[in-house]
Amino acid sequence: MLFWRDVSGVPNHYKKDETYHNIRKALGQVDVVDVDGGRVRVYVNADEPLQFTRRAGFANGDVIRVTLKYEDLHGYCFTSKRISHKEGTCHELSEGQREKNRLDRIEQKEKEERAMREAFSLTTRHAPERARSPG
Template identity: 35%
Template sequence: MNRGRKRKEPTLFEELRELELLEEGGMVDIPDLEVEDLIEENSLSVIVRCLNPSVHKVGGLVKALPPIWGMEDRVRGRGVGEDRAQFIFESEADLQHVLTKGPWFVNGWMVSLDQWSINPAPDFLQRIPFWIRVRGLPIHMLKKQVVETLLGPLGRVEEVELHAKNSNSLEYVRALVYVNTEEPLQFRMTARLKSGVTIPTELEYEKLLKVCFTCKKLSHDQSRCPLQVQMVQEERRGVLRNPLFTIKVLKSRVAEKAQEWLRVKRVVQRKLRKQARSLKDLDPVQKDKIPGVAGSVALEREAEVI
C-alpha cells in the first residue's frame, strides 16, 4: 500500500515569515575584510535552482546532478538556500561543460543554473538555454534574421542553425534561446509579414520532458497549477465565470490522461519488442517447447499496432 509522504510541520521561524511578522532588525556595520580567498574558491562553481519545489529538494539535487554530469569524483555540492545548491568544480573545462550542454533536468523536471558571481545579474537563475526547433517557415523565409525576430520575444537568441548537421532535411530550423523560467512556454508563434500575410509556426523544445499542461510553466505540474486550483474551487461553488478558461483547463485534463496512456503504451511496446528479440535467438525446437508463444515477427507487428 502506497502511503503519502508525511507533511513536515513548519518551524516557528517559517510561520513568522509566512505571516510577514519578521520585522526589520538593527543595522550592524561590518569592517572591510579580505575575501579574495573565498572569491577564488567559489569562482569555479555554479548555483542550481529548483524550479519545481514539489519534486526537487536541495539534498536530492546535490546527490543527483554529479552522476548526470558524469562528474561524481570531480565536483562537490552543497545546499546554499531553500531552493538552491552550489557545485564547485575542479576544472574550468568541467564548469563550461555544465554551463553549455544544458538544459539539465532531474526526475523529468528542469533546473536552472548560472555561474556563481559576487554581483549576479538581474536575471540570475531565471534563464534556461533551450534548443528550439521551428517548424512551418517557408523555404524563402529561412534566414537568420527571421528566426531571431520570431523567437526574440521568448528570450535572448544565442545561435541559429538553418541547416541541421549531417542532414539534407529542411523539416525545421534550430535556435539556441535563453528562455525566461518565470514565463509560460510558447509552443506556437505566428510570423506576420508587412504584406499582412501570416505564417503559423510550431516550436519544439529539445530535451523538454515535463511542463504544466494548463499554464505551460516549468515550476509545477497541472495538479498543482494555480489555474487548476481556481477551476476546482469554482466548480465546487457552481460558478464558472470564464468559459474560455474552463475549456483551457478541461483540455489540459484530457492531455494529462493522454500522456498517461502514452506512457503505458511505450512500456507495453518495449516488452513486446524485447520478447520478440529473445525469440529470434531461440531455435525452432526450443520455441515449440514454450506454450502460447507467438512468433517474433507477429510480436513486432503487435507492438506497432498498439
C-alpha cells in the first residue's frame, strides 16, 4: 500500500534532498520524495509495524530524530502498529487487555475533551475588558 508520510523534526539546514533520501533508506521502498512539502511517499507492508519515529544520520556524524505522520491513515492496531487489523482482533492481546485498552482510550478522550472545554471557558470568562470611551 502506498502512503504519504509527513516528516517533521528536520532542522531547516537539513531540509534538502539528501536528508529525505537518508530518511527514505530507513523507511524501505520509497516511491516519491517531496522535499518542499517535507514528505515521502512509501510502500507500506500491511503485515509490518508502522513506524512513527526514525533516526537519520549524516556524513558529518549528526543524527536527528524525525516524526512520521501517515496521510489518510484511517485505522490501525494501536498495539502491534499494523494496518492489517484493528486492535479488537489483534492476536497479541487477550480479551481482557483489549477491553482495558478500549476503556483507557475512552477515558483519555474524555479527559482531553474536558480540558478543552475548561480551557475554552477560562478564555471566555477571563477575556480582557475593552476600554470604554469616557462618556
